[in-house]
Amino acid sequence: MNKHHPTPPIRKDTSIAITRDNILYNTESLLEPSVIMFSLWGVGFWHEGSLTAPYLILSVVLFYITFPCSSKIHMAYWRVIRNIILSWLLLAGLVLGFGAITGYIKLFSPEEIKFWLWLTPTCQLIAVFILRASASLILKLQGPQKRAIIAGMNEQGIALAESLVRNIYTTTSCLGFFDDRDPERLVNKNGFQILGKLADITEYVKQHNINMIYLSLPMVSQPRIVKLLDELRDTTASIYILPDIFLTDLIQGRMGQVDGIPVMAICESPFTGIDSLFKRLTDILISLFVLILLSPLLLAISIGIKLTSPGQVLFKQRRYGLDGKEINVYKFRTMTVCDDGSDVVQATKDDSRITSFGAFLRKTSLDELPQFFNVLQGNMSIVGPRPHAVAHNEMYRKLIKGYMIRHMVKPGITGWAQVNGLRGETETLDKMQARIEHDIDYLRYWSLRQDIYIIFRTIWVIIKGQDGAY
Structure with a gap:
């Protein structure tokens, strides 16, 4: 983010898990929305004896609004408490305000509303702290760390390597870089290991049991990328491409398909569907x-x-x-x-x-x-x-x-x-x-x-x- 920008307190989390198979991050993204939904269900069962339509509809809306929740696993405890309480006050204020405007608030008794208002953030805090306490166990259950290498020592490649080193909850370790330039021409302030040239990658992957390969090469190097991908077909490593500076400034970037043909959204309105x-x-x-x-x-x-x-x-x-x-x-x-x-x-x-x-x-x-x-x-x-x-x-x-x-x-x-x-x-x-x-x-x-x-x-x-x- 540009230096002018304060960090948005409740925006979508940008410190995403490096891979989609990270059970810890996937669990965290579901945790708070699920707690909000289930706490409302609990209030419904407590007061009505069953899950009636108003509770079910409201819980689905709340789950949609809050999923995925921002990552809090790296935050200090006091910041977690502050973030959850402030976010809950904003969300509850919106729900109660809309309920008052539309008259639907009459579907819930004052006792139910009061119970729900303090029960939900309490359950959120308990759930988040339990997840933090069990994070190391969850990571161990997922198996040994994945071994990764990065092809191309440039800005986005170094940023990825720094993230892997800094993130104590990642399931991936970075062994080093491959680059065709001379080591003295590379900007390597953090002292990451240079493992060889691009032509050495395939053999290195086979010999060192590499699980993941990140291609951090400029898009103008398309012939080199295609050649490298052809060579890597003889390995079992997962391969990811890091977009260069031309593609890093994405607006609602996502992958999709048009009649089975893969396309990548670079600049798209967030207000669709x-x-x-x-x-x-x-x-x-x-x-x-x-x-x-x-x-x-x-x-x-x-x-x-x-x-x-x-x-x-x-x-x-x-x-x-x-x-x-x-x-x-x-x-x-x-x-x-x-x-x-x-x-x-x-x-x-x-x-x-x-x-x-x-x-x-x-x-x-x-x-x-x-x-x-x-x-x-x-x-x-x-x-x-x-x-x-x-x-x-x-x-x-x-x-x-x-x-x-x-x-x-x-x-x-x-x-x-x-x-x-x-x-x-x-x-x-x-x-x-x-x-x-x-x-x-x-x-x-x-x-x-x-x-x-x-x-x-x-x-x-x-x-x-x-x-x-x-």
């Missing part, structure tokens, strides 16, 4: 709740704008939405002018165009509230990359590589960049670059829990007050 349905349903329910709850405030702001400056209450500005198509975004008017041409000047500190009441609205982000109508219309989402003026889009898409990737999804009222301080004026290219990197990270690691976290973080930022919005 059931994920798209959950995202849209969440947007509609939260938007309706906010607009109904804050309708008196919306009326008061409208009156305040009319009383403090002449002009319209709402301001419509053309922005780029999903797939780069133009949409009209609604905001409360905070300026004496409504720029929407080919040269839009960003608001700056002490900007003379901002009205006194408008300054308050911008500082508290209340000017963004009409965008919940955009969400209901379906051209915006509650969480996503913030939309920029069309003029700014046309300028920055020429200056920042990958800028338009953010338009693979609907723009949001709030986003990952905004809750990390990248809000308001972007007077330098570096600031806009950092914002775009956060937007792309949001797409790369999206999960429904991430959206929940960003919503709550946005509320906290507004309450606390954050510099940068003028």
